[in-house]
Amino acid sequence: MDHKDCIFCQIINGDIPSAKVYEDEHVYAFLDISQVTKGHTLVIPKTHTRNIYDTPGDVAKELFERIPQLARAIKMTYQPDGMNILNNNEKAASQTVFHLHFHLIPRYLESDNSFNFTWENNTDHYTLEDLQNIANDIHLNIDNDNLHSS
Ligand code: 5GP
Ligand code: ZN
Numbered sequence: 001m002d003h004k005d006c007i008f009c010q011i012i013n014g015d016i017p018s019a020k021v022y023e024d025e026h027v028y029a030f031l032d033i034s035q036v037t038k039g040h041t042l043v044i045p046k047t048h049t050r051n052i053y054d055t056p057g058d059v060a061k062e063l064f065e066r067i068p069q070l071a072r073a074i075k076m077t078y079q080p081d082g083m084n085i086l087n088n089n090e091k092a093a094s095q096t097v098f099h100l101h102f103h104l105i106p107r108y109l110e111s112d113n114s115f116n117f118t119w120e121n122n123t124d125h126y127t128l129e130d131l132q133n134i135a136n137d138i139h140l141n142i143d144n145d146n147l148h149s150s
Helices: 005-013 055-076 109-115 128-142
Strands: 021-025 025-033 041-045 082-086 103-107
Touching: 005 025, 005 041, 021 055, 025 055, 041 055, 055 082, 055 103
Parallel strands: none
Antiparallel strands: 021 025, 025 041, 041 103, 082 103
């Protein structure tokens, strides 16, 4: 279902121009206007979902299925030294466009300052028992997932 106010739905429909990399029945891929690094690509489902939380498994399956091929195409084109695949969910995680999308961000060692994040290591704060308790808590809610069957 497309959402009139959603800029990515408008891009899929061609109402807003985009530099298209790939399109099929389920998926649309295009260059991110911000080009954090050269070749920075967004991959989106044609079905509008807000983010990962409201995305049914079949929509995710079609989307993820195409990501390795798109990543390899970027790699073949620009020979980056690496690639980050990033998905932001909700404002606290820096989501600004509320239509599910994955960023494919090629990384080039010579321009490594164009993309940064800090990744704290808190290994010392958790025992193995703490970790198992957290894992058990999450596991319990797998059965409570309403979208699981779709
Ligand atoms: P988010 O922060 O939600 O993970 O990422 C949204 C991304 O969409 C941003 O990187 C932003 O540059 C990109 N973006 C926003 N508006 C447009 C647009 O109109 N065209 C294109 N190609 N990218 C857009
Ligand atoms: Zn949308």
